Amino acid sequence: MMKKILILPLVVLLAFNCQQKKPAEETQSTEVEVITEEKGTRWTIEKANNWYENQPWLAGCNYVPFNAINQLEMWQEATFDPETIDKELGWAEEIGFNTLRVYLHDKLWEQDAKGFLNRMDKFLEICQSHGIRPMFVLFDSCWDPFPKLGEQRAPQQGLHNSGWVQNPGAEILQDPTQYPKLEAYVEGVVGYFKNDDRVLAWDVWNEPDNTNDSSYGDKEPKNKHELVENLLAQVFTWVRNVNPSQPITSGIWRGDWSKDENFSPIQKIQVENSDIISFHNYNDGADFEKQLKSIQRFNRPLVCTEYMSRGNKSTFEGSMPIAKENNVGVYNWGFVAGKSNTIYPWDSWQKAYDSEPPLWFHDIFKPDGSPYKAEEIELIKSLTGVTTAN
Numbered sequence: 264m265m266k267k268i269l270i271l272p273l274v275v276l277l278a279f280n281c282q283q284k285k286p287a288e289e290t291q292s293t294e295v296e297v298i299t300e301e302k303g304t305r306w307t308i309e310k311a312n313n314w315y316e317n318q319p320w321l322a323g324c325n326y327v328p329f330n331a332i333n334q335l336e337m338w339q340e341a342t343f344d345p346e347t348i349d350k351e352l353g354w355a356e357e358i359g360f361n362t363l364r365v366y367l368h369d370k371l372w373e374q375d376a377k378g379f380l381n382r383m384d385k386f387l388e389i390c391q392s393h394g395i396r397p398m399f400v401l402f403d404s405c406w407d408p409f410p411k412l413g414e415q416r417a418p419q420q421g422l423h424n425s426g427w428v429q430n431p432g433a434e435i436l437q438d439p440t441q442y443p444k445l446e447a448y449v450e451g452v453v454g455y456f457k458n459d460d461r462v463l464a465w466d467v468w469n470e471p472d473n474t475n476d477s478s479y480g481d482k483e484p485k486n487k488h489e490l491v492e493n494l495l496a497q498v499f500t501w502v503r504n505v506n507p508s509q510p511i512t513s514g515i516w517r518g519d520w521s522k523d524e525n526f527s528p529i530q531k532i533q534v535e536n537s538d539i540i541s542f543h544n545y546n547d548g549a550d551f552e553k554q555l556k557s558i559q560r561f562n563r564p565l566v567c568t569e570y571m572s573r574g575n576k577s578t579f580e581g582s583m584p585i586a587k588e589n590n591v592g593v594y595n596w597g598f599v600a601g602k603s604n605t606i607y608p609w610d611s612w613q614k615a616y617d618s619e620p621p622l623w624f625h626d627i628f629k630p631d632g633s634p635y636k637a638e639e640i641e642l643i644k645s646l647t648g649v650t651t652a653n
Contacts, residue, residue, distance in 0.1 A: 302506040306538035308562050310590050314510060315539065315564035321463075321592030322583075322647050323355070323362035323395070325569060327391035329601025329630050333368040334403075336415045336602075340375065343382050349389050351599050354632050356393040358640055359647025362463055363390070363397040364568055364594045368430045370412050372448040380455055387461040396463035398568070398594075399456075401430075401449060402498060403469040404491060408433035408482055421616030423607045423624065433483065436490050442497065449501040457507035464569060465512040466541065467502060472529040478612045492529050499536040510538035514568045522559045534561070543569035548581030555591055564592075571595035574608045574624050579639050587646050597625030600635070 306314070328347050331337040352562070355363070367384075382496060390397055419425035435441045456462050471491045474483050495513070499551040500513050513533040519525045520542075524594045526534060534540065540563045544551045555565055563632035570582050570593060586593040597605045607616050623635050627643075634640045643649075 273620050277591060293421060296508055301502045303500075304628075305503070306510060311471050311510060311538045311563050318463075318592075319361055320364050320590065320647075321566060321594075322587075323364065323594050323597045324627070325361040325594055325596045326351075326355075326363040326365050326397075326598050327601075327603055329599040332418055332602040334368045334430070335370065335410065335412065335428060336426075337366075338368070338371050338379060338382055339412070340378055340382070343385075345385055347384065349392075351628075352389055352393045352395060352631075354628055355598065357647040357649070358627075358643045360643075361395055361647070362592070362594070363395055364400060364404055364466065365397045366400045366430075366469070367452065368410065368428070369402075369435075369445055369448040370430070370492070372451055373444060374412050376451055380452070381497075383452070383456070387456075387459070391461050396461060398464040398466050399452075399462065400466040400469050401452070401502075402467065402471070403430045404471050404473045404475075404487075405429060405469060406475060406478065408436075408475075408479055408484075410653070418602045418604050421604070421607050421611055421618075422613045423604055423609055425604055427603065431494075436487070436494065437484050445494075445498070445615050446501050450505055453505045453507050457505055457509070464509050464539065465502060465507060465511045467498055467511055467536075468495055468533075468542065469514070469568075470516050470543070471513065471533070472517070472527065477609065488529065492532065495529060495532050496536075499532065499633055503536075504511060510564075512537040512541040512566070512568075514541035514543050514566075515558075516543035519557075520554060528529065536573060539564040539566055540650060541566045541568045544582070545570060545572045545575050545577045547576040548578075548585055551577070551582040551590075552585045555589055557585075559589075559615050561579075565589070566592035566594075568594045569596050572608075572624055573622050576618075579642055583642070583646055595625070595627070597627065599628045599630060599632075600626040601630060 279545060285306045327337050328344055330344060330347055330353060336342045406424050406427035406429060408429045410430065416426055431445055433583045453465060472488060474480055474487055515530050515533055540558055540561050542554060544554050544567055567586060571577050571579060583593060605621040607620055608624040626635065628634055
């Protein structure tokens with residue numbers, strides 16, 4: 264049975280190589296060919312910085328369409344909505360965003376590998392039409408540990424991320440005999456797009472050491488850190504073995520990063536295996552700058568893959584100018600207010616919100632495309648270099 268699972272990515276990839284609109288040989292850039300290294304090795308500091316020098320200043324958001332409650336609803340055939348995605352990415356282009364951070368899920372591969380790759384290809388076509396290159400997230404330790412395929416539950420009134428799901432779920436995480444399915448997913452997805460210039464980077468695992476203490480903590484495996492530490496190292500190996508032309512990373516998000524000895528075992532795996540160093544910061548501008556300065560010692564490109572929580576004093580005006588001044592890429596959380604309910608704060612898991620909060624926690628646009636705060640839009644445009652007509 265295991266052999267059949269491991270062979271699946273090769274079968275799917277062979278089938279798709281005949282159909283892909285942009286064959287891998289045509290999408291690989293000259294620059295990537297020049298700096299490609301031996302399979303299975305981490306990029307050197309020189310290679311990582313050479314890659315980063317050839318990118319624009321990276322500015323974008325963590326993206327899910329307004330009508331999707333989670334990554335499953337975004338990608339499943341019944342609810343994949345290219346028209347809405349195209350419209351919303353048009354708004355992203357208008358404010359100068361050139362990248363997005365987008366979550367995938369292993370169950371999508373398990374459900375319909377061919378269809379999933381087709382939809383990813385369609386998504387990349389839409390992104391390309393708007394001058395956007397996404398970073399794809401392979402795994403995620405946040406929120407509901409029991410993901411299920413099919414129709415997703417409706418949003419719960421006032422509850423931040425009431426339907427977001429983990430990947431892998433707790434059942435698979437606790438059962439190493441199912442890890443070959445995860446390996447097949449990684450090899451299949453990364454392998455298919457590994458030379459595709461439309462893909463900016465791969466985020467191996469979002470907040471792997473998050474135990475969701477304020478939400479689903481009592482439903483999490485008691486030894487989650489141990490399980491994730493073991494699996495995270497394997498995931499990095501799986502991606503390395505595919506040898507993508509794009510850089511890989513996994514973002515640190517908690518603790519004091521000023522000294523290497525402060526890193527937890529999971530953080531060590533993240534930092535020591537990432538081509539570019541990514542991090543999260545949901546605090547004010549001063550703390551944002553302090554944290555990024557503390558990891559500049561690695562001499563690798565820095566990208567903040569999550570920030571901007573207004574109620575927590577993390578704002579565009581506080582962090583985004585600092586990021587640009589230090590040439591640090593940034594992805595704020597949220598884009599269009601919708602089923603994710605991320606206009607509501609994290610503490611909505613502890614207290615009820617019966618109506619729209621007076622201050623949106625995340626997100627930039629209303630569903631009709633009008634901005635939540637016009638002054639934020641103007642700031643973003645000024646930093647991304649968008650010229651506003653008089």
